[in-house]
Amino acid sequence: MDILVIHLYNALLYASVLFLIAGGLSLIYGVMRIVNLAHGNLFALGAFMTASAVGQWFAGSESNWLYLLLPTGAVLAAVLGAVLEPTLLRRFYRRPEEYQLLVTFGLLMILEDVMRFFWGPYPISATVLFEKMGSAKVGEWIYPRYNLLVIGIGFLAAIFLWAFIYRTRFGVVLRATSQDMRRASALGINVNLVYVEAFTIGCFMAGLGGAIIVPSQSAVLGMGVDALVLSFIVVVIGGLGSLEGALVGALIVGIVREIGISVFPEIELAVLYLIAAAVLLVRPAGLFGRAA
Amino acid sequence: MSTAALAPRARSPLRIVVWAVPIAALLALLPSVVDPYGAILLAYGLVMAIAALGFNLLLGYTGLLSFGHSAYFGLGAYAVAFMVKYLHVQSMELFILGTIAASLLVTFLFGYVCVRYTRIFFSILTLALSQVLWSLAFKFFWVTGGTDGLRVPTPKLLGLVEPENADKIHFLAHAYYYYVLGVFVLCVALMWLIVHSPFGKALQAIRDNETRARFVGIRIRSYRFVAFVVSGIFTGIAGALWVPLNGLTTPDILYWPFSGELVFMTVLGGFHNFTGPIVGAVAFNYLKTYAVGFTVYWQALLGIVLVVLVMVLPSGIVGTAQLLYAVARRRVGR
Numbered sequence: 185m186d187i188l189v190i191h192l193y194n195a196l197l198y199a200s201v202l203f204l205i206a207g208g209l210s211l212i213y214g215v216m217r218i219v220n221l222a223h224g225n226l227f228a229l230g231a232f233m234t235a236s237a238v239g240q241w242f243a244g245s246e247s248n249w250l251y252l253l254l255p256t257g258a259v260l261a262a263v264l265g266a267v268l269e270p271t272l273l274r275r276f277y278r279r280p281e282e283y284q285l286l287v288t289f290g291l292l293m294i295l296e297d298v299m300r301f302f303w304g305p306y307p308i309s310a311t312v313l314f315e316k317m318g319s320a321k322v323g324e325w326i327y328p329r330y331n332l333l334v335i336g337i338g339f340l341a342a343i344f345l346w347a348f349i350y351r352t353r354f355g356v357v358l359r360a361t362s363q364d365m366r367r368a369s370a371l372g373i374n375v376n377l378v379y380v381e382a383f384t385i386g387c388f389m390a391g392l393g394g395a396i397i398v399p400s401q402s403a404v405l406g407m408g409v410d411a412l413v414l415s416f417i418v419v420v421i422g423g424l425g426s427l428e429g430a431l432v433g434a435l436i437v438g439i440v441r442e443i444g445i446s447v448f449p450e451i452e453l454a455v456l457y458l459i460a461a462a463v464l465l466v467r468p469a470g471l472f473g474r475a476a
Numbered sequence: 477m478s479t480a481a482l483a484p485r486a487r488s489p490l491r492i493v494v495w496a497v498p499i500a501a502l503l504a505l506l507p508s509v510v511d512p513y514g515a516i517l518l519a520y521g522l523v524m525a526i527a528a529l530g531f532n533l534l535l536g537y538t539g540l541l542s543f544g545h546s547a548y549f550g551l552g553a554y555a556v557a558f559m560v561k562y563l564h565v566q567s568m569e570l571f572i573l574g575t576i577a578a579s580l581l582v583t584f585l586f587g588y589v590c591v592r593y594t595r596i597f598f599s600i601l602t603l604a605l606s607q608v609l610w611s612l613a614f615k616f617f618w619v620t621g622g623t624d625g626l627r628v629p630t631p632k633l634l635g636l637v638e639p640e641n642a643d644k645i646h647f648l649a650h651a652y653y654y655y656v657l658g659v660f661v662l663c664v665a666l667m668w669l670i671v672h673s674p675f676g677k678a679l680q681a682i683r684d685n686e687t688r689a690r691f692v693g694i695r696i697r698s699y700r701f702v703a704f705v706v707s708g709i710f711t712g713i714a715g716a717l718w719v720p721l722n723g724l725t726t727p728d729i730l731y732w733p734f735s736g737e738l739v740f741m742t743v744l745g746g747f748h749n750f751t752g753p754i755v756g757a758v759a760f761n762y763l764k765t766y767a768v769g770f771t772v773y774w775q776a777l778l779g780i781v782l783v784v785l786v787m788v789l790p791s792g793i794v795g796t797a798q799l800l801y802a803v804a805r806r807r808v809g810r
Contacts, residue, residue, distance in 0.1 A: 219596055221736075272783070279790075281596050282541045286743055287786045289736045293779030301773060409733060413607050416600055424596070453611030457604050461589055464601060468593065 186323030191442050193322075197331045199438030200338020204393030205411055206418035207345065207430040208386035214425035215362045215382040216277060221288040223390055224412030225295040229264065230257030230391030231403040232303050238310035238399070250313060254395055261391025262384050269383035270376070292409070300405055309402035334396050341392065342431055349427065358382060362425075420460040423473020432471060492668075503657055512649035516721065517765060519653045521758035522660045523718045528742045528753035529667050530710025535739070536747035537671055538703045539683030543599045544586075544606030545738045548708040550730035551575070551582055552715025554613060557626035557725045568631040568655065571716050579712030580705065582609075587704035591697055594686075603732050610730040625726035628719045648721060656717055663710060664754070670706065671750065679703055711738075737764075740782055746792025755794050 209223045234257035238250055272291070276284045317329040349355040360368040361378045369375045393411075394403070418437050422429025437456060444452030463470060503522075507515040527549055534540045555578040559565040565574070586605050593601055613620045620626065630647060633655050670676050681689040682696055690696055719725050728734065737760070744763075745756020763781065767774035789796050 219600070275787070281599065282535065282739070282743070282747075283786050283790060285541065285543065285596075285599060286739060287783055289739070290779040290782030290786065292733075292736075293775045293782065297773040297776030297779070301776075409731075413603070413732060416604055420600060420604060424600070450615045451612070453615070454608045457608040457611070460604050461601070464593070464597075465589060468597075 186325050189322050190325055190327055191446070193327055193331060193335065195435075195438040195442040196335045196338075197438075198441055199434040200335050200341075201393045201397045202414060202418055202437055203338055203431055203434035204341055204389045204396075206415035206422070206434055207342075207427055208389035208393075209412075209415050210419050210422070210425055210427060210430045211389070212383055212386040213419070214427075215358060216273075216379055218273065218277060218284050219281075219288070219424075220273075220291075220386075221285060221412065222291040222295055222408075223288075223386070224408035224410070224415065225292055225299070226261045226265065226387045226390040226408070227394040227411045228299060228403065228405075228408030229295065230261045230394030231398040231407060232299050232308060232394075233257035233260040233391070234395040235308040235310045235398045235403040236303060238313060239308055246312065246316070248316075250316075254313070254399075255392070257395030257398070258388050258392035261394070262388035265387025266380055266384045269380050273383070274376070274379065296405065296408070303403070305405060307402040307404040310399045311402075313399035328400070330400055334400070337392070337396050341389065345389075345427060354381070414456075417456050417460045420470060421463045423467075423470025426470070426472040429470055429472030500657075500661060504654070507650050507653050512645050515649040515653050516645075517761065518758070519648065519656045519721055520718075521761035522656050523714050523721065524738075524741060524757035524761055525754040526660055526663045526717065527711045527714035527738060528745070528757040529663060530707045530714065531738050532742050532747050532753040533667065533671070533679075533703055533707040533710070535742060536749075536752070537676060537683060538679045538700060540591075540594060540700065540704075541599045541739070542590075542602040542707070543732065543735050543739065544602030544604070545708075545711050546730050546732060546734035547586070547602075547606035547609045548579055548583065548711040549715040549718070549734065549738070550609060550613070550725070550727075551578055552712035552717075553719045553722075553725040553729055554620065554626070554715075555579075555712070556716045556719045557628050560628050561626060566629075566632045568633050568720070571631060572659075572713060575712045575716040576709055579709045583705040583708030583712075587701050587708070591700040591704055603735065606730065606735060607732060610727055610732070613727040613730050620727070623727060625724050627724055628722075631720050652720065656721075659713065659717060663713065667710065668750065675699070675702070740778070743790075744785060744792055746795035748791060749794040749798070752792050752794040756792060759793060 205224070205227050208226075209220065212223070213219055234254060237253040237256045242250060242253065268291070272287070276287055314328065314330045317333065319326040320329050320332065321327075349358060357368070357373050357378055358381075360371070361373060361375055361382075365375055368378075394407075414437065418430055418433035420433075421436055422431070422433030436459070440456060440459060441452060444455055448455065467473075503518075506518060510518075527545070530548075531542065531545050534542050552575040555575045556571045559571060559574050565571065586602070589605065590598055590601050614622065616622075617624075630644060633651055671679075678689070678694050678699055681692065681694060682699060686696060715729070718729075741756040741760035742753045743756070744760050745754065746752030764774070764778065767777045771777060785792075791799065
């Protein structure tokens, strides 16, 4: 029975990080109708930033204050997002999709090498945050407390985001812009400002995902490209542009992956893709998506 | 989707021959002029050109952007590697036939799912499905060699056996180069016929206006499906030709960034043109080779080229050249 709890924790851990990445991707698509192929690299950037802050700049330190460095990755990703949206991406909203995908693909290639330039080709870890927290007892098994923290952050992020979008004035503005940009603009909403804000929040989420996962793994080049494909599966299952969909999709992917790793490890990834394809055949816009 | 016409003027076959024959002759003379390295590099470019040509049947002519064409390229490569490893086949012609069969199977399956969607959903779906193949190649390492890949020895061309002691470089730069060139010319001719056939015109009608095309009586989904299959087969053949040149196939060519490279080269040449993908693929091949030799940050260099290209020259090399040519002609006053 306890082993089931551990599996459940692992599934939730995975789902938390995936929700942060895919939720950001989906939010950006929902508001600006652009699929950012470089989104996974913002996740990787968050991971690298936090890993180098904790594992390199303050290497050897054992202080509890180190946990305050955790959000640095998310902040860096958000700042980069706030710069990229108005300078580069904005001019592509009216262009056909192939150009949007291409420009973000170019951005992906550039960011990949920017990370190589600043942090070198070797993995960076911030395991001190992971080790300091020790383990919790689950029956006769033990489970790292840090992973529980990640699950908690993912959970909190989901609640905050929901409250932000459905319970604040800014959320109303955001949803209005998402539904009808022209009419929102005619009502006096500064659409360009909404775009920057939405993009920044999306990037912040991706960066946060990278920042909180890095103490238990490590930051490696190429992690962004991997993460992007997984978050595509999430948004395809849940519906592109829907946050509820991203949450449900992340949970499905998290659970299937956890089952897959112990039952069918070879075809674990293939099964995920096939689930995504099956969902699309039954519900073309995903479980929670609007019709295209 | 832009509605720019692909072939604004009706071109007589004579005009094409006037253009195509000198280029083909030049390509045929090349191995005796340049060093073996130059010939092999160009052979890579021609292989990529076949892949991009197939890809552009979907993007340029049908208006569907696939971000999963690495699947068919890799499929061709792995089909050849499997035939070598498990069936001990050596003949290049059998390789190509086997690849066509394998591509047919997979494009039927993937196409059936994908052509129900257009625009961004089509792109994401093709990407996701292509990664199924990647994960299989990656995980079933006892079949596929995993990240080590599978080695492919020198094949038999047209049933002729190379002497045991033959120099592999010499073989690739001459016999194999001509083989690739031959297949390339065949593929270009075939694709030309396809896009100028009533079928090709129907695809362009679907691209330009789906509703009207349906109104005229075109069965949109079946046309898209056939275009998908044909496109996949061309790209698969390119993959099959690529393996002996590379000597090794790894899961990298199934990974989705390679699909991105295929899109990159097609847009570099210009996807509103028949010749665009060909020029783009050859140019991209040189660009990448020199960028890799020039700096470890070649990826960033290519990324910057891509971003600038999309912002400044969205119609690609060929499209821009045509534009400049048209302007120059007008200046001269015909």
